[in-house]
Amino acid sequence: MHRSKRFAALIPLVLLTAGARPVRAPESIHANENRVAAGTLANGVWTVRLETRTGVWHPEGPEGRAITVGAFAEVGKAATAPGPLIRVRAGTTVHVLLQNNYDAPLTVSGFGKTRGASDSTVIAPHASADVRFVAASPGTYYYTAHRPPQGGNVAPEDLQLGGAIVVDPASGSAADRVFVIGWWLTVDPKSPTGLGRGTMTINGLSWPHTERLDYAQGDSVRWRVVNLTGADHPMHLHGFYFRVNARGDGITDSLYTAEQQKMEVTQIVDPGATMAVAWRATQPGNWIFHCHYATHLSTTVALDTENGEIDESMAEHHRSDRPHQMYGLVMGIRVEPRGVQAAAPTGARPIRLIVREQPKVYGNQPGFSFVLGGTPDELNRDAMPVPGPTLVLERGKPVAITIINHSIDRAAVHWHGIELESYPDGVPGWSGAGTNVLPSIGPGDSITVRFTPPRAGSFMYHSHFNELRQISAGLYGSIVVVEPGTRLNTETDRLLFFGTAGYGINPVFGPYPAFVMNGQTQPEPMNLKVGTKYRFRLFNLAGDEPLLVSLNAGATPTAWLPVAKDGYPLQAAQVKSQAAKLVFDPGEIYDYEFTPTASGELTLSFGPVPDPPGTPPLPPIFQPRAPTVTVQVHVHQ
Ligand SMILES: [Cu+2]
Structure with a gap:
């Protein structure tokens, strides 16, 4: 499965001017919740009539900025972003009548006998096409379309021309929801961010305008996710593990057997990939499901951002969101309580965490740090440890953590991967329920949160306020x-x-920040002993692109044993020796066992995922990516 590095999919857009096309009567393009299937069933054939339109789309709600885009409509209905959902039972013949209303030819993918981008149809201007396929294999798929690319890539106004295809089993199957991740971005080399305007959406809307998902405590929840963007997204659920039931690439979908399923809180969805997950809403309150790339929930992807600055007057309609400053790829979940609620833990172990900030630590950017109360660092005002202190907690033992904010920014802390109550979860303005919602912590203020970790494993804590600025500047630590x-x-x-x-x-263009391991751009050598079983706990909160980490003997990765993902032990059948080479995204945690068998030298390297062989070099306007860092690992008797 291919991966695009950060915004690489946008590169050809540099050559474009994404100006609005002249439109006759601007029709409104509606967000699509993907609840209702388009088309009708007759004589075993599911017929869907689709046509292309051009209209105005409001991904940030009706009061937000409008952008003119192309979109699909079911004939006789409103055009939607994403396009109409096609959903049938396995074995059904799907007959799609597709009218291209544009003055340009339309290339459509996803409706072939073997579905996917490899099987496309070109429809002439103002012509129609008639495609039939048998929906043979249950799973999650999609269709996409575009007019002739300009400068080699799909124009921004064509990025909403796509929708989900779901093939349910021939009989049975539980109710689920379908979430399509989309984007619309223009590149502006003169802007400090490299972007003109941009938005990232789930089912056609950007947080806080995304749909609120309401469940009752104890409900079983099933979601399908389709990524129609050119970037990967590490999708993270707060408060609960989800089981990954399937992952696909749009052409094939792999339904996992019970032995293949994993429990995770973060799963990467690659460009053009799909996944199906299931989880149980055991804890009441408010939760979120979001992309863990800080940029993808920052003002960078708010349409009201111009030249890198959010236009506060235009952002008025985002006011409800101001306490947590999130945009883009976030969905809000509300779980209604049912039955007897657990009492708040008593006899908690007190812990104090101090948030610190110092100016100009990373160039002109400030540094942030967590300091543990009661340690020498608390008295040393210059102490700025990165990562923050490792919190070693005991399973089943309650903690009361007081967060004291000594920074000049607001603060909030999320306990990543821990199954806890909603209020302490750490999303200001959202965690909690009803009117009892967690506030952000103002400068000089403090708050105490309580939880009882129910599971032994590797977890982390990190800022959940202004994440792009605070996490990248050191506001994180591990929890064991x-x-x-x-x-x-x-x-x-x-x-x-x-x-x-x-x-x-x-x-878009860089410069890109250096990667660090345990806060260091060039970590000290590691020392290991032959015959000792080590547990490597790998935590990632690094930037906006996948990170490649490998433990090498010479030029090739050695072997290690995966034992847990996101703090959840792997099933016995999944604990198998594998090459010590990991592609992982921010928001993910992996535990590996490693027992060196001979003395000698190994290296641990971390850096960007290399481009596939044959990738053409980037134009000089792009700055070099952060270098791969190599750490010496000495193994002795
Ligand atoms: Cu993302």
């Missing part, structure tokens, strides 16, 4: 939850926390 009566062995447990040295103001 140990079994009662045990301790963390810091000799055999090696914690490797990946981050960045500040953030890239210009995510």
Whole structure:
């Protein structure tokens, strides 16, 4: 499955002017919740009549900025972004009548006998096409379309020309929801961010305008996710693990057997990829499901951002969102309580965490840090440890964590991967329920949150306010939850926390911030002993692109044993030796066991995922990517 690096999919757009096309009567393009299938069934054939339109789309709600785009409509109905949902049972023949109303030829993919981008049809201007396919295999798929690319790529106004195709099993199957991730972006080399305007959407809307998903406590929840953007998205659920039931690439969908399924809180959805997940809403309150790339929930992807600055007057309609400053790829979940609620834990172990900020730590950007109360760092005002202190908690033992904000920004802390109550979860203006909602912590203020970690494993804590600025500048730390009566062995447990040295103001052209491991751009050598079983706990909050980490013997990766993902132990059948080479995204956590068998030299490297062989070099306007860092690993007897 291919991956695009950060905004690489936008590169050809540099050559474009994404000006509005003249439109006759601007019709409104509606957001599509993907609840209702287009078309009708007759004589075993599902017939869908689609046509192309041009209209105005309001991804940030009716009061927000309008953009003119192309979109699909079911004939006789409003055009939608994403396009109409095609949903049938396996074995059904699907007959799509497609009218191209544009003055240009339309290339349509996804309706072929073997579905996917490899099987496309070109429809002449003002002509129609008649495509038939048998929806043979249950799964999640999609269709896309575009007019002739300009400068080699799909024009921004064609990025909404796509929709989901769901093939349900021939009988049965539980109710689910379909979420299509989309984007619309223009590139402006003269803007500090490299972007003109941009938005990222789920089912055609951007947070806080995305749909609120309402469940009752105890409900089983099933989602399908389709990524129609050219970037990968690490999709993260707060408060609960989800089971990954299927992953696909639009052409094939792999339904996992029980032995293949994993429990995760973050799953990467590659460009053009799909996934199906299931989880149980056991805790009441408000939660979020979001992309863990900080840029993808920042003002960078708000349409009201121009020249890198959010237009506060235009952003008025976002006011409800101001406490948490999120935009883009976020969905809000509300779980209504049902039955007896757990009492708040008592006898909690108190912990104090101090948030610090210092100016100009990363160039002109400030540095942030967590400091543990009661340690020498608390008295040393210059102490800015990155990552913050590792919190070693005991499974089943309540903690009361007081966060004291000594920075000049507002603060909020999320306990990533921990199954807890909603209020302490850490999303200001949202966590909690009804009117009892977690506030952000003002400068000089503090708040105490309480939770009881129910599971031993590797977790993390990080800022959930102005994430792009605060996380990239060091506001994170690891959490290791140990079994009662045990301790963390810091000799055999090696914690490797990946981050960045500040953030890239210009995510399109660079410069890109350096990657850091445990806060260092060039970490000290590691020392291991032959025959000792180590547990490497890998945490990632690094930037806006996938990170490649490998433990190498010479030029090739050695082998390690995966044992947990996102703090959840893998099933026994999945604990198999594999090449020590990991592509992972921010918001993911992996545990590996590694037992060196011979003395000698190994290296640990971390950096960007290399381009596939044959990738043409980027034009000089793009700055070089952050270098791959190599750490010496000495193995001795
Ligand atoms: Cu994303």
